[in-house]
Amino acid sequence: MSSTAITPAPVPLGRRIKRFMADRPLIPLIILLVILVVILQLLRPGIVNERWIANTIKFAIPLAILAGCQTMTMLTGGIDLSVGTVATMSAFIMATQVVNQDPAVAFLLAMMPAVLIGLVNGIGVGVFRVHPLIMTLGTSLIGTGCLQVYQRTVIASGAKIPDFLAWLGTGVTWGFPNALLLYVPLAGLIVFTLARTGFGRLLYAVGDNERATRLSGVRYWQVITALYITSSVLAGITGLLYIGLIKAPSLSLAEPLVLPSVAAAVIGGTSIFGGRGGYTGTIVGALILTVLTTLLTILQMPEGARRILFGLIVLFVTAAYLRIVEDK
């Protein structure tokens, strides 16, 4: 792209745009996000205001954190389908334990199943080489079952949402959702980890060529176990944030977020085959999905039609994005 004035081989505009997009995969995503917001504004003039933006961000954050779990596991060629269950478990345990316990104790109790499920996932995938899809689906079912048993034991004591979580989940300070206080450092940490730490390097390398990492002295199980524990802990934190936002503990609280979290990571440009992608794209992906949901909601379509449209748009966007970004 330098100023090669001597040989003015006219690169067609289309190709140049393509090249540009391929170098900066974030640009087309942001353009898509802006287009969606503009459409929304055109359909309902005046809807896009400060309150709407704060609301959108509030709902996008839990999705974005879970999509972070998917991004990291997908970089190694895996996936973590247990995030929904883990988030639900931590939220439910928090809400029921905080009734009788100190909040700090309740927090520790809430994070315990997250760590445990992450550990089991990690050992299953890293040591016993169970496919991540099956492994995390299995632990997810087991977790749901345990939660149902647990629910019987606390039915009498009831549940409440700690004020702090409600403040974090729904509060807005000077126009900014309080959840950003948690999310901005967290997102920064994920981006930094992936780009600038040895662990992040290994995630990419393991997903790209596991044999090569082995020959370089990497112990696969260590990386994978650490990864799935991290993913689960993030999911647990998401659960706490989400219960503050939704304020109604249930046994399927975060379950509806699981597949959108995978979609957000894929739309954000992370390859499910591993070795390729990043978290910044995922963040925009999560925002796109959230705006899209709003858009479909105000169209006042029947639920079925809305879902069909949602699925079609996700497919179309992913396919189009890959075509744009992949510089073949």
Next chain:
Amino acid sequence: MTANPLLDASGVAKNYGAVAALRDASLSVLPGEVHALMGANGAGKSTLVKILTGAISANAGRILIRGEARDIRSPAAARRAGLLPVYQEPSLIPDLDVLSNLRLTGTPVEPFRAWVRELGIPDLDLRETARDIPLAVLRVLDLARALAVEPDVLLLDEMTAALPANLAEKVLDVVRRQGDAGRAVIFISHRFVEISALCDRATVLRDGATVGVVDIKPGVEEKIVELMLGTRVVKTHVAARTAAQKAAPAPARPRIAVRNLRVGTKLNDVSFDLADGEVAGVVALEGQGQDELFAALAGSIKPSGGTIEVDGQPAKFSHPIDAIRAGIAYVPGDRSEALAMQRSVRENIALPFSAALRNWGPIPMRRERATVLSAIQRLQIDTRAQGEVQRLSGGNQQKVTIARWIAADARTILCFDPTRGIDVGTKQEIYLLLRELAGHGKSVLFYTSELEEVQRVCDRVIVIFGGRLVDIFPVEEADEPALMRAAYGLPRGARADVGILADPSANPSDSTSANASDTPEAAP
């Protein structure tokens, strides 16, 4: 001989891009003969076989079967034309039982049974799943399956490899009788003993062209070695090598001492030393156990016997990291095994730095950049496309795999055929680099499939044949004919009539061990 050839291929050529795998190969097989196909690594044997059996199609050439031009486009077409191969890798589908495997290829069951019995397996259960059958038996079943359809021409690729003595004997017996029945067999083997016992004639390939057809008679092996090497026999002697001449006095203890190393059935009783400051070459034909030797030294597989000592301390490697901690780095022959192709040159070179748990934290970017840059400069890697390793040329990719261990400052580098498929200029750079490493007191174990590289790079040469170390040459004696002979398991120093050729009834399957013990064992 006046009989018309059963199979007559001539002028066969095959190009892969700019690389010519075959230039002008010809092969003519008469009815009733067992015909050996020979050639050094990369001479084009396997390409020719693949063309004859329809696995790939030729760019040029003519193939006549019983005098008729046939276009063999697929394995099925080859089969219809009466050409049937038995490859080194068993071709039964592992998850099906033997009977289903037979049905799959339309093989008649009764003749198959008869052949299996003939080949020395009296009690085969056709209902057994192929996966549960030992490798040696599978190979025999493969052969029986081919025999059962009575092909005109049977192609056998290293048929007796991995067979125990009694089965190998039966197999050779059956093969010989195929010839007597008026059919023909093309026999590919690295073992002169088998060839001399079995074959009537041999076609020798070199650099993708047929260079000679010889009758097998006592003393012909010298001629075959000559043909395989071509004009190179008289070429090159030790190029002046200053680095080697000022080699340090032999250190008190070797850097690595391998004793009686054994890996499964592939590597047996191998002992040698590797000293600081030397490049030790390993020469072997394909699949003689060198892969296992390198993998065991690199910690990728566990040896089943013997010891490895590093700096006088016994070492047990259960993971490559153990070998790396001991300063032993492995550069595999296949670059795609070593590189994360979608990642940058820098990340690939720096990969070992992040491996250990304690290095998972923030990367000291500046220090890493300096280390990586110095390695890149030292190897002169072309970094114009450094964003993704897969965009680099093969030679540059190979340099990255080595640069990684230069950056990590490994004391011993195990280089497995590092110059395979890269351009001449880069090859020269790699030779220089290996010498330079040795000059700095590092040790290098260097397997090469190109014999001419040995004299350019190595101080000593270890020759492996049939999983055993058969000879250790000082570089001065390691000219190509000597190496070629040794690589084929022929004893050093003997000329013309070697005992094994004079006695075709010698038990072929014992040949490797017999050869090994005949060979003057060079003391390490």
